[in-house]
Amino acid sequence: MRAALEASRKSVNVAVLSKVHPLRSHSAAAQGGINAALGEEDSWEAHAFDTIKGSDYLADQDAAEVLCKEAPADIIELENMGTVFSRREDGRLEQRPFGGAGFPRTCYVGDITGQAILHVVWEQLIKAGITTYEEWFVTSLAVEDGACRGVIAVEMRSGRVQAIAAKAVVLATGGLGRVYQPTTNSLISTGDGMSLAYRAGAPLMDMEFVQFHPTTLKDSGVLLTEGARGEGAYLLNSLGERFMSRYAPQKMELAPRDVVSRAEQTEIDEGRGVEGCILLDLRHLGEERIRERLWQISELAQDLAGTDILKEPVAVRPGMHYHMGGVKTDVHGATPLPGLFAAGECACVSVHGANRLGGNSLLETVVFGRRAGAAAADYALAAAPHNVTPAAAVDQEKALKAVLERSRSEDTTARVRREMGTTMMDKLGVFRTEGEMAAAVGKIHELKERYRSLGVQDKGRVFNFDLANYLELGYLLDCAECIAAAALARQESRGAHSRRDFPERDDESWLKHSLCYHTPDGPRLEHSAVTVTRWQPERRAY
């Protein structure tokens, strides 16, 4: 939506097309905040350094510089649009401490920051009169003469397949969390944009880097914000120890997420967990602070785990939360495929490298959403008009019809999806080894074979979620395959990619990005250099 808003300011004809109503987007689930160096004693350079160190030096430093330099103006703009950010005594924006940051630079709206920003940007979309196509499901990108010329999409309400021409397309489809089971991600986070771009020939970058958030609820996998630790919550093991003192004596609970998740997993693996979890203790924060700043998570803990966080610690564990990789773009959001742009979690600029800092994902959507919207508008203004060949829609219609005509087999979409999710969690989790990852590659290959013959039970056209889930599973399997292949190839430990058989970072061989290109036989891997501007890689300790 931020991209559409920016494009509309350049007087191009723009529309938002989404498989759900825009307010249902996964950005609503971002709880803790959004970073910018606003403080007089803070600086964009300090923010950039924290981001790059947090990334384990895999972020492209020119991109991280753009992110951090432009953050203050973008956050002020969000405020001016109406975001109800928390304030200091003097009426200016309040900022809270967050993991891996050297300064309290996270602006927030209680623990509903993502929801608050999402709604405000949607309001601006209405104000600008931008058309939104809600509940349109994109099945492929229209690529002709080596350029992206639009999309093929199904209107879910009618089931009608439509080719939609566009001089430029910006993907802003979010992450791929549902590759894993469990995950904090919404059910709609199925890697659509990544898979669409990949199938159209654009490369996916750094797919092996999957973030495990340290505080997710045991059964449901639902997120409890890092803001809890930002406000001072403790992590305890079964002995009641604040075990982070052994892993990150300086930063303690506010070390970056990869560091905290590894520490938790180690405690659990070495027998100091509590039923496969560790404990998040908020009791000492007091009722008033929790009511005002952590209200949503107190409700979630009560509703989903039956725990009153005012009275007892809540059991949490590392859970799949975010994906640092995505469609490779430059700092303007342009992918290597002309006419195709990407921004947000589906893109890889790369500002997060091997591990993202909390508060930087909402920021990325705003800064690079704006930049991608501007760049796409400029591209469109310079492009000649064209249409999408109707044949593309006809072919898609035939393909969907073929799926609908297959009878529902013994094997089902749900079964394949569950096997994929548990395979990824077991074999490509917090800690990884060669043997397990190789087994995952084999398993994903098997699942892709089985996918081809799956049928659906719903034979109708109107809101056929059975068919949508089937198509989403296809996207997820593409993503799973790339994650596994890139992870297996990277013989080092860096950020969220932590290998027991290669426990050290290896800058000599692996200070480089992984690129996955689509081929009929699976991903072809290439590598590209990391841009280093002013921060030479150092040992990473917290």
Place this chain on the structure above:
Amino acid sequence: MQARLRVRRFDPESGGGARYQSYALEVPSYATVLDTLLQIRDDLDGSLALRCSCRSAICGSCAMRIDGQARLACKTKVSALAPNGEEITVEPMGNMPVIKDLVTDMASFWNKVKAIEPWLQPAGPPRSAGEYLVSQGAMRDLTQVMACIMCGACVSDCATLETELGLGKDPDATFLAPAALAKAYRFVADPRDGADGERLLALSRAEGIWDCTRCNICVEVCPKGVAPMDQILALRRKAIAAGYEENLGARHTLEFEKSVRESSWL
């Protein structure tokens, strides 16, 4: 734990009417109604249609009528409603046309939200290149209405709207209803917004704040504690304070006040 769900089904392509279908299945003790519906779709009946996304009561997709009351399916635990394995009835939201199964047509809902001009109309420019300076107290007061996720539960069960739709009125010409009015309050109460006068005047017209019958259902069903009716009443107070009295609702209220003040009689 066994869950038993009785789900209202409607397939627009079948030519037939709505029917109820019962399902019984084993679910984990922590399962929500949404978990159960998804398990039905995964394993028993792929044709079951419902909207859902976040599973954590923040995206607003899965409002539906559960045992006769609008609730978020993801926030409603099976064990809470049916501790002894009772059958739970699941139906689409009310006051909206049903498209398929639990999927409703929310067009009128969104039209009303758009009708209140739901964007900040600033009183003046912010300090140069900076944020508007406002107190934390003012921002905190907005967080209750800001918590609205636009799920539609309040509109589903709104008695005023149900009555008007029952009379066959065009849905877009009926009571603005709780969600849109709470959204309007969010701007009227925002110290940065400068369009209070225009907003309150528009909201004082027919189908606006004075059409609420104060039945309190929206407060009871809201899954996010927004208390829409309280915001509607706050808008009424602000409208009268601003002098927008030329309508039946405001005059009615003022006459009551006058009567009590002058004669101690209602």
